[in-house]
Amino acid sequence: MHRILNTIVYILLLLSIAPIAEAKDFVIVIDPGHGGKDAGALGMRTNEKSINLNVALKLKRMLERDMDDVKVLMTRDSDRFIPLQKRADFANRKHADIFISIHANSISSKSPAHRRINGAAVYTLGLDRSDTNLSVAMRENEVMKLESDYSTTYEGFDPSSTESYIAFEMMQHKNMDQSIALAEAVQNQLVRTAGRKNNGVRQAPFWVLVRTSMPSILVELDFICNPAMESFMASENGSTKLAKAICNGVKRYHSYSSHPSSDTPRNEKKRTAEEKPEITDSLEEQILDTPDTKTKDTDGKIIYKIQFLTSPRVLRSGDKRLKGLKPVEHYNDRGTVKYTYGSYQSMSEANAQLKTVKKKFPDAFVIKTCNGKRIK
Ligand SMILES: [Zn+2]
Structure with missing residues (x-):
């Protein structure tokens, strides 16, 4: 009798678990910036590509450990060169729910502040009037010049010409609201969990964000040109804190994006009404x-x-x-x-x-x- 009961309970359990197992995974693509022949920004003792990869690998493990319904994919998990366009294509092909590109920032050694500058910033796609944001994007986009046929792949786009960026004003991301929500959640945690100075959520024309068709952010962990910040990012403790911060941010974003507030449909309705042509x-x-x-x-x-x-x-x-x-x-x-x-x-x-x-x-x-x- 006991055995029969046990079997019934077991079958019931299986039945209740089955629909959960079939639910769609939340797909996260992590993109460790640079790699292979492209070292990214250089520090005194290490380089950007190694820091990015190390933080990204830790982040992957944490997300898989902390979230049940998640599938974490990486554009690279070793020291390999991957063109910008391929990174975006990968995320699109895998139907990613979010895309996170990980980088370390740097300014020219000619700048008197280059050994003192510090702080984390999370970027979404956009064209800010600020020269600082544009120069960060120009530096990160520069890598496309390492590809022999870059002008064909990137449709004549010149990463170092300011004029090339004017067209970006038209290329706004359709997932801007969610990208900003994700950016804010991650930025908040980089300050709280990883103790970074808050350089805010910003907008800049990063190529890798233009071509992704899901909420996407680019994280600049801190400045590698500042030796103290480089040491932090390269350390075991520092890289763990940075990964933990991004992981916490993603979890927050996921928890409120999967439970949208009850007034969303009403807002949407309102928006449609506003879009109706008006009698002038x-x-x-x-x-x-x-x-x-x-x-x-x-x-x-x-x-x-x-x-x-x-x-x-x-x-x-x-x-x-x-x-x-x-x-x-x-x-x-x-x-x-x-x-x-x-x-x-x-x-x-x-x-x-x-x-x-x-x-x-x-x-x-x-x-x-x-x-x-x-x-x-
Ligand atoms: Zn970078």
């Missing part, structure tokens, strides 16, 4: 001739603008979400694109125009800017 009215013409876009806020002067919309990415001119409002300007605030209208010398001038903008964007409000940045 005379309001548009009224607005058209008022703003003085010639007012340049470059010389430390306080300029008032009307902020009316935020977006995870830069919108094309004429996008329906702008509701015909023009001319508009945008600025980047920690990975979010914020749209403004008009430039006014005084708060009262801005408030006068605000009423008109509010007819289209009820949540619009006036912001104070200086040298193109919002100030409080």
Whole structure:
């Protein structure tokens, strides 16, 4: 009798486990930057490719140990050269749910700060106006020149020409919201778990992120040109902490991306409604001739603008979400694109125009800017 009961219990257990085993794995592609003939940035005693690989291998083991439903794949697990395009192709082919490229940062030895600079930053794809972010991406993209036919593979793109990057403004990632959420979760842990200085979540045009079709981030662990940071990243303890930090960030991201908040469908509905073409009215013409876009806020002067919309990415001119409002300007605030209208010398001038903008964007409000940045 006992034996029969045991068998029944066993069968029931199997039945209850079966659907779980069939559930789709969460596929993570880890991309240790550089490898083989491409050493990446150089330190005093080691190089970027070795640090990246070591942290990546530890990260893989931790993710497999800590997460049940996960499949972790690597673009390389040894010291091999893999072209940028192949790394992205691999992630796409494996239908990865997320893509994490691991790198160590560096600045020119000509810069007086190169032995002192420190901190971690996580990048998502985007074109920030900042020269610093662009130069990090240019350095990381430079590796494509090691491929003999790089201009064919990368469609004439020249990683060291600033002009080449202008086209990136159009190439915004469709997974921008999730990429930013993942970047924020990982960056937060690099500070908390690995004790890195917080250099923030940033946007820059990294080729490897352009070509991936899932939420993707590029982690710059810390600066290899700073000998103290190099020692940390190359040490057993340091590399474990860095891997642990990324692992914690991924777990956080996964826990909230697999339990989306209940108001998501409502938001989506709202967005569709907003995208419906609007019947344009005379309001548009009224607005058209008022703003003085010639007012340049470059010389430390306080300029008032009307902020009316935020977006995870830069919108094309004429996008329906702008509701015909023009001319508009945008600025980047920690990975979010914020749209403004008009430039006014005084708060009262801005408030006068605000009423008109509010007819289209009820949540619009006036912001104070200086040298193109919002100030409080
Ligand atoms: Zn790198």
